[in-house]
Amino acid sequence: MAEQEIAVPPEIYKGLAGVPVDYTAISKVNPESNSLLYRGYPVQELAASTTFEEVAYLLWYGELPDDTQLAEFEERERSLRGLDHEVKRIIDELPLTAHPMDVVRTAVSVIGASDPATPDDSVDANLDKSIRLLAKLPSIVSYDQRRRHELEFVEPRGDLGFSANFLWQTFGELPELPVVSAFDVSMILYAEHSFNASTFTARVITSTLADLYSAVTGAIGALKGPLHGGANEAVMHAFDEIGAGPGGAERAAAWLDAALAEKRKIMGFGHRVYKNGDSRVPTMRDAMERMVEYYDRPDLLELYVGLEQAMAERKGIRPNLDYPAGPAYHLMGFDTLTFTPLFVASRITGWTAHIMEQAASNALIRPLSVYNGVDERHVPVKG
Numbered sequence: 001m002a003e004q005e006i007a008v009p010p011e012i013y014k015g016l017a018g019v020p021v022d023y024t025a026i027s028k029v030n031p032e033s034n035s036l037l038y039r040g041y042p043v044q045e046l047a048a049s050t051t052f053e054e055v056a057y058l059l060w061y062g063e064l065p066d067d068t069q070l071a072e073f074e075e076r077e078r079s080l081r082g083l084d085h086e087v088k089r090i091i092d093e094l095p096l097t098a099h100p101m102d103v104v105r106t107a108v109s110v111i112g113a114s115d116p117a118t119p120d121d122s123v124d125a126n127l128d129k130s131i132r133l134l135a136k137l138p139s140i141v142s143y144d145q146r147r148r149h150e151l152e153f154v155e156p157r158g159d160l161g162f163s164a165n166f167l168w169q170t171f172g173e174l175p176e177l178p179v180v181s182a183f184d185v186s187m188i189l190y191a192e193h194s195f196n197a198s199t200f201t202a203r204v205i206t207s208t209l210a211d212l213y214s215a216v217t218g219a220i221g222a223l224k225g226p227l228h229g230g231a232n233e234a235v236m237h238a239f240d241e242i243g244a245g246p247g248g249a250e251r252a253a254a255w256l257d258a259a260l261a262e263k264r265k266i267m268g269f270g271h272r273v274y275k276n277g278d279s280r281v282p283t284m285r286d287a288m289e290r291m292v293e294y295y296d297r298p299d300l301l302e303l304y305v306g307l308e309q310a311m312a313e314r315k316g317i318r319p320n321l322d323y324p325a326g327p328a329y330h331l332m333g334f335d336t337l338t339f340t341p342l343f344v345a346s347r348i349t350g351w352t353a354h355i356m357e358q359a360a361s362n363a364l365i366r367p368l369s370v371y372n373g374v375d376e377r378h379v380p381v382k383g
């Protein structure tokens with residue numbers, strides 16, 4: 001008699017936590033040293049000495065551009081910033097009740113559906129689509145924020161860098177240097193973070209040989225959720241619940257106790273990979289503090305510090321990048337609902353770098369599941 005097989009239940013890695021699924025040469029997230037490298041460069045150094053355009057180039061081409069390469073790259077990006085009538089028309093048809101992330105997702109989908117190069121998956125075509133989306137996202141995001149205030153579209157300006165132009169198109173006035181610089185830092189920090197949920201979504205879609213626009217559209221959907229990019233918006237909702245004005249630290253602690261008693265997740269805290277703090281937070285916190293000073297809002301900093309300290313005491317959980325980014329964007333004047341679309345405008349660089357990396361060394365992403373439903377049964381014979 002054959003020896004009876006003892007079924008060993010396979011180990012399930014819920015949420016793929018701790019499971020390496022592929023190599024990447026784009027960025028290295030190191031929770032032990034609390035560091036983040038883009039193509040080998042520490043993100044803090046990039047934030048201090050480069051522009052977001054240089055970082056986009058680095059992520060896509062693997063090296064920082066020299067002066068000539070940067071000038072050509074900037075010229076191309078600036079030439080593509082306009083928005084076709086068709087995209088504006090479709091945005092206009094969307095109800096104002098639509099979340100801005102749904103608007104961005106739809107606009108990217110429309111651009112993909114209208115681009116004759118969509119099926120071309122050559123490296124050159126994908127680079128072209130990537131810079132096209134990078135250039136157009138500020139127009140899409142600002143157009144949507146402005147239409148909610150019944151304001152006209154502001155045409156992009158070819159004499160401004162990415163971040164200055166983004167602010168110009170959103171607010172219709174030229175921002176001062178400290179604001180442009182803090183915004184540019186946020187774009188650099190949000191640009192790339194290895195196999196996070198939205199990037200992995202983009203890679204899964206690419207692995208089926210679907211086009212770049214489809215992968216980006218799916219990634220936008222994944223980023224919308226509050227456990228991922230949607231947390232920067234959710235941080236501001238929490239700040240609104242706590243309320244502005246003096247005494248923020250005490251109110252934040254009391255709010256936190258009530259929220260934890262209700263078993264709520266505190267948005268902007270915790271991270272799947274970093275368990276001792278997010279490598280990007282100190283740099284973004286500096287940028288946020290510069291905005292607190294610039295806009296003279298010490299009460300917001302008091303609330304920020306109060307909630308951070310209370311969370312450390314109660315749960316020992318540290319903030320992630322969304323925590324300082326939310327209040328920084330609020331101070332700059334962005335609507336709270338626009339915060340996650342700002343994340344899209346930056347992460348388009350990382351997503352598309354990963355789409356191209358996946359396409360260059362593809363294997364269909366298709367994990368296994370372990371069935372735990374009812375045993376096999378049979379449809380009763382009728383009659």
Ligand SMILES: CC(=O)SCCNC(=O)CCNC(=O)[C@H](O)C(C)(C)COP(=O)(O)OP(=O)(O)OC[C@H]1O[C@@H](n2cnc3c(N)ncnc32)[C@H](O)[C@@H]1OP(=O)(O)O
Pocket residue numbers: 015226227228229231264265266267268269270271272273315317320321322
């Ligand atoms: C740019 C980004 O996308 S960064 C992430 C942005 N997302 C957020 O800020 C949402 C809030 N944070 C969270 O929900 C989580 O920390 C995540 C989703 C980011 C990471 O989750 P995981 O790695 O799965 O951690 P996990 O959920 O296992 O947390 C471990 C424990 O800490 C708790 N915890 C983690 N984060 C939080 C939080 N923000 N608030 C309250 N409790 C938390 C969990 O409830 C869990 O407790 P338990 O062991 O008693 O069940």
Ligand SMILES: O=C([O-])CC(=O)C(=O)O
Pocket residue numbers: 190192193195196197228271272273320321
């Ligand atoms: O890495 C993650 O899981 C989430 C994150 O911080 C990011 O995408 O920037």
